Amino acid sequence: MTEQNAPVSPWAAPLRSAGRRVTRQRLAVLAAVERSPHSTADDVVTAVRSELADITVQSVYVVLSDLTESGLLRRIEPPHSPARYETRVNDNHHHAVCTGCGRIEDVDCAVGHAPCLTPSWSPGSSRMTIQIADVVYQGLCTDCRETSPNLPELTETH
Amino acid sequence: MTEQNAPVSPWAAPLRSAGRRVTRQRLAVLAAVERSPHSTADDVVTAVRSELADITVQSVYVVLSDLTESGLLRRIEPPHSPARYETRVNDNHHHAVCTGCGRIEDVDCAVGHAPCLTPSWSPGSSRMTIQIADVVYQGLCTDCRETSPNLPELTETH
DNA sequence: ACACTTATTCTGAGTGACTCATAATAAGCC
């Protein structure tokens, strides 16, 4: 009875080394986001409630922002969408958002190194110390491309 | 008396060629955004009211999103900030947001061409037709760098 | 196993940033 009869979640150790207590709520949120990357807070509430029926929306918000701050989750803010979360952190990936249906795909860095970290400033700007550069691609996914035939040309906005 | 006694706004022609009527509200909004790039909707309301005291917040929202749709304004959505607008459209520039004070600077493309428009997809992603790639840099501006001495290292997130 | 401290979660209210439906107004055209 003293021994652990439930399997220890793979998230317990990461939580501990982030200096956070291991709670059922946090484990459930992490599992939900891992199962469905790019989930919104609302998605997470729905998913988690199948396991923890009474969890509140507010708690999910608190847990999500706390886990984001501790580096276990990454928060992305796609245009015209509530914030989304994923467990894939600490790698150089970005996101592509379909302007038709809103679906989000992961994108690795095309260049390998980081040219965008040494930006060329526009005239009149003071120079900032850049820490991160996030790229958000927008385009049409294969499904939406079929339904809407004639599209704007590819624009060089980078 | 029939001749134009007020100088024709430089924005009249662009509005017309975008198929939009030339109204005082639109001219005032465009002038305000041109004067203060990266303005929020609220900033615009304040600025415009010095000229058009009775304009409503809702109208400003409508005008801003309409002008964005017609390509006269560009809307940017910095993290943890309401949407911002600028008149500088159709050029390849991006933005750097100071994580300390929130100030926003313009950044030209560092690479000149557009490597990010040919992204390398992560496994499991379907290929989208990319139309635009927006880069958001985050870092510390010179002012904030002085006040907060020890900072996280530069991270390659691109 | 039990108490204790404090992080975490819950309860309930509140805010910021928009969005929508409908009525009034005013550009642009004849």
Added chain:
DNA sequence: GGCTTATTATGAGTCACTCAGAATAAGTGT
């Protein structure tokens, strides 16, 4: 000067969070 229809104003409502304070439960020590 009228007319048509795009714009703007009015007023209400929603979405995505955020905050204060009370209740609960991890983790720690005994």
